[in-house]
Amino acid sequence: MLDVGRHPNIDLLAYSEVEKLEGRSGDFKVTVRRKARYVEEDKCTGCGACKEKCPTVVPDAFNVGLGDRKAIYSWFAQGIPSTHTIDPEHCRQLKGKKCGVCAKTCLAEAINFDQKDRLVEIGVGAIIVATGYDVFDPSQIFEYRYKEIPNVVTSIEFERLLSASGPTAGHAGRPSDLAVEAEIEALEKKAGRLQRAITKFEDKYVESSSAFSKKYQDGEYKDDKDRKRWADKYAEHLAILETIEPIKKKAEGFTVAKRLAFIQCVGSRDFRFYPFCSGYCCMHSIKEAIIAHEHETETTSTIFGMDIRAVGKGFEQYKIRGGNNSNITYIRGRVAEIMEGPDNNPVVTYEDTRERRVKSEEFDMVILATACAPGRGTIETANLLGIELDRYDFVKTDPLSPVDTTTPGIFVCGCSVAPLDVPESVSQASSASERAAEVVFQSDLKKEKAVA
């Protein structure tokens, strides 16, 4: 990413979308919408002071909603460019309310609430589509109860839970536990606010709240409005302390999730959704199980799959090592249903095809290896550029010219073509750039000839 940001020959137009294409191979004209960030890219140093102060809290899409961000944000800490962006859907100022805290905080004077979308036109010889994939939404599979059972998560959510920069700093805390912890935090915050208010009253009337409360209950100060507020606040405070206690007790028992189940082919190899194999999910489940075990050596993982497709360089060995050293058990079978058991533990019912028996087992957390769904961005871009898609909505290519689209001069790579892992995507990126360079070279040659 950094290399892209710094490369003298790369003009990075982030937070932008292609709107229109004209011309043909060797001589395209592309119209790009540069969306308003409300932050001047050349002034913002990426220091993040603004987001510290911004009062508006929004669920963080990068951490797939598992954490929070502010209305002014950078997509993630290492993002390039590091320029921050105001989310106009949530920003108070842009919604017409009074705020502008970020503008006051920003010492670089980069905030500009008046910024507008801009359209820029660029001339290019060739185009590469690398718009990638979407993560399949598993709530479509009712029997897995992804929406209902908090401790059923997707691989991408688990990836964030395992990440040192994720919402749990890498400890695989269970979403149900995280929710309880968030509740405790909210209650404590509220208790703190009440405590401060109460202290003010105590100072004002030079009396302890408990002594005052007794008198108040005995009917003293009946018509004193100020003291009534004190009494209410005190009662509320006591009530909160009472609710918080048992929750806190419960939370003391929370540890990281140690019994993990990974369910493969969620939406893949499934006629109801995508009949194809998403290719990379077997490996990322093994990877996540190995990492979870590295973080907490008591972790055991069960991977439920039809075939474990470890077909890349070194993958089979990785899989075996995972089994031997990281407590991974591979079970051949498709999971029929997930239900919620005691302690928010998901219970998985499956057929163990080797023992030919239907079994069920309780886990701390279930991770769904969701399919590589054709990207909405890819579909939109394809329609805009006029390139054909295949029957699943991946960009159509031929095995003998794997990065050529149906339109000359437009090439494609990565998960826009089909589900691919990182090494395959990187190889294809080089392939696409080769084909694009050929076009540019040939059209330069033609121009030279025309001049000569």
Add this chain to the structure above:
Amino acid sequence: MPDKRENIRIGVFICHCGSNIAGYLDVEELEAFAKTLPNVAFVVRNLYTCSEGGINEIKNAIDEQNLNRVVVASCTPRTHEPLFRSSCAEAGLNPYLFEMVNIRDQCSWVHMREREKGTSKAKDLIRMGVAKAALLEPQEPIISEVHAARALVIGGGIAGMTASIALGDRGYEVVLVEKEERLGGMLNRLNMLGPTMTDAGDMVKEKIETITDHPNITVFTRATVTDVDGFIGNYEVDIETKSGNEKVDIGVIIVATGGRLFVPEGLYGYDGRRVITQLEVEEVLGRGLDPAVKNIVMIQCVGSRNEERPYCARICCQTAVKNAILITEQNPDAKVSILYRDMQMYGVENEEMFRDSKVKGVRFIKYDPARPPRVEEGKVSVFHSLLGREMDLLADLVVLSTPVVPQEDADVTSKILTVPVDENGFFLEGHVKLRPLDFATDGVFLCGSARFPANIRETVAQGLGAASRASIPLSKGFVVVEPIISVLADEDACRGCGLCVALCPYSALEVRDTEKGRKVHVIDVSCKGCGVCAATCYQHALSINSFTDQQINAQIAAFLN
């Protein structure tokens, strides 16, 4: 240029990074402290040293304060060192007289609640940076010209042919060296290619024609590369051809030597007639299957995913399914059973072919490697691990799916080019995820089955990709290398033992005969400055620019002080 060690004037710039640093460390104290350090002539704090204002402050100070060393105490060199270096250069100071101290990621961010201790650690870091800065020497970037804008492609299979045509079409000269009489590699022996069922012969013919007619491509068949000398942009290559030896100047090299199919001698009664490999069945299908052959059993993972060859060879499952489909097409009453461990039909097209085969009646039977199938006269017995019982399958023909293995002479190629192979004997790329088509050594690239078994779609993509990677130095015409590399600082100390040569991961060292005897020589464009050699040399003859023993010792001394 300022005189060495004479009148060193260091400027220290302490960045607040908004509140990222200033919010957690006492920056005023840091400023006062920096002023007390030896050789420090100027100290200033900036809100953002990287902003336009901050950069101007550095430039002005170099000029007005006559600074000859600059230290910035701020964030991480990963993102900001290039910026600060170029700012020094713009003000006329050699960019390598710059040192960066990370007091954010390694200090304020990790000690957010320990203002005092954090500040004291930042002081240590700054003191160390200043001590090193005083000893920095100017360096000049190393620019090496690409003398020959010509590529050598070794191996004329589909990978090598694709790469050659791509480079040829970009206007570069290509020398393609093929060991066999004919280009095409494995494809010469195949019948129809899945998933599209294209004729392999047609595909090869078309590629060979393109190459033969191509003005930029020179082909040597029945030829091998016998010696390679030099480095990126400047190789001298010896090729042994059927009509004598050739010497060519080469700029970049692509390894596309492919693989071969493992022959299962002694396994499952392999005899090349009734028990054959997938490659042999391709030939049978090409000629036309004997209509008398009705019952066919294929066994997967023969010679792979075992102790000797632990890898899954990726393409054998798809090859088996393809051939099963072709068999049922040629001989509609044929019954094909595939005995497998996992059906590796990854991706979109393979899974489609897999489904198609089931529709065509191909049977899939999962076996357990602990209870492998037994091939007997006219039948195969197998324990069906999903039904949990033994079964006998009639078999007029048994096809063994064996893995693609490395070429027999891969180790020779590896030695000639000084590039590594992995534990299975395939060539080893620079980084498995991020640099799949480069070797760690600059100037040499890889693609196709030489890297790992791959189907045609993947192989063609890699051929194009390797061509793209290889074209970068050719199109630039030169290679620029950061001068932070190894140098033979003490020639007399070097005994020419070659310990470092053996350990260098980038083949950047060689021992040469000189007037003073055998001495190591650093090929500076190949060196990445990793420091393995300097750390290894018991004579302390080698040293890394900007990380000399002296500079590092000064840092340690400053810390311990």
